[in-house]
Amino acid sequence: MIVAHAPQLSLLTRFLHWSVALLMIGLTLLGYLMVKFEIWALYPLHKSLGVVALLLVVPRAIARLGKGWPAPARQYPRYEAMTAKIIHWGLLISTLLIPVSGICYSGAAGRGVALFGWFIIPMNPDSNDPEKVIPYSESLSDITHSVHVYLPYIMLAFVLIHIVGAVKHHLLDKDKTLMRMLGRT
Numbered sequence: 001m002i003v004a005h006a007p008q009l010s011l012l013t014r015f016l017h018w019s020v021a022l023l024m025i026g027l028t029l030l031g032y033l034m035v036k037f038e039i040w041a042l043y044p045l046h047k048s049l050g051v052v053a054l055l056l057v058v059p060r061a062i063a064r065l066g067k068g069w070p071a072p073a074r075q076y077p078r079y080e081a082m083t084a085k086i087i088h089w090g091l092l093i094s095t096l097l098i099p100v101s102g103i104c105y106s107g108a109a110g111r112g113v114a115l116f117g118w119f120i121i122p123m124n125p126d127s128n129d130p131e132k133v134i135p136y137s138e139s140l141s142d143i144t145h146s147v148h149v150y151l152p153y154i155m156l157a158f159v160l161i162h163i164v165g166a167v168k169h170h171l172l173d174k175d176k177t178l179m180r181m182l183g184r185t
Contacts, residue, residue, distance in 0.1 A: 007071050009180050016060040017181060023053040024095050025159065028152040044114060047106060051115045054099035061096055064088075073175040087161050094155035101147035108141035110134050 027049055034042045069088055072081070103121070106113050110133035112123035126132040135141050169177035 007180075009070055009183070011183075013063070013070065014181060014183055016056060016063070020053065020056050020060055020095055021159070023049060023056065024098065024152075024155065027053060027098075028156060031152065044117075047102070047113055048116045050099045050102045051113065051120065053095070054103070057095045057099065061092055064092055073169070073177040073180065074173070083161075084165065087158050087165065090158040091155065091162060094151055094158060097147060098151050098155060101144040101151065105141055105144035105148050108135060108137040108144060110136055 027046060030042060030046050030049070033039060034046060069085075072084075076084070103113050107121035110124035112119055112133075113121040124134045124136055126134050166178045166181070169175050170179070
C-alpha cells in the first residue's frame with residue numbers, strides 16, 4: 001500500500017540528517033588519513049569538527065528519542081521495517097558514541113580537547129618535559145580509544161546499508177523516501 005502523500009520532513013530534520021552524515025563520514029576519513037599517513041597536524045581540526053559533530057548529534061538524538069523517527073513513506077514488509085529500525089538505531093548510537101569516545105579519549109589521555117583553539121578539556125602537560133602530557137586516566141583513555149578506533153567501521157557499515165536502502169526505495173520501490181530527505185515531495 002503506497003501512501004498518497006508522504007509527510008514532509010522539516011528543514012531542521014533534513015539539515016541535521018545531512019550535516020551529521022557528512023561530518024561523520026568526513027571525520028572518519030580524516031581520522032583514517034591522519035593515522036595512516038601520520039599527519040598529526042590535522043588533530044586539532046579533527047577534534048574541533050568532532051565537537052561540532054557532537055553539538056549536532058545531541059539535538060538530533062533528543063528529537064529522535066522525543067518524537068521518534070519520521071513515518072515511513074509507505075507500509076513496508078515487517079522484515080524491512082525491522083531492518084530500518086536496527087540501522088537507524090545503529091546510526092544514532094554510533095554517531096553519539098564516536099565523538100563522545102574521541103573527546104573522552106583525548107581528554108583522559110591528557111591531550112586536551114579544543115574547539116578551534118578554545119580548550120574545553122585542558123591539556124595536562126608534564127612539567128619535566130613540556131613535549132609530553134600526563135594522562136588523567138590511562139584506563140579510561142585506553143577503553144575510549146578502542147571504541148573511537150573501531151566503532152567508525154561499524155558506523156560505516158550502517159551508512160552503507162542505509163544508502164543501499166535509500167537507493168532501493170527510490171529505484172525499486174519508487175516511493176518518496178529519498179526525495180523527501182532531499183526536500184522534494
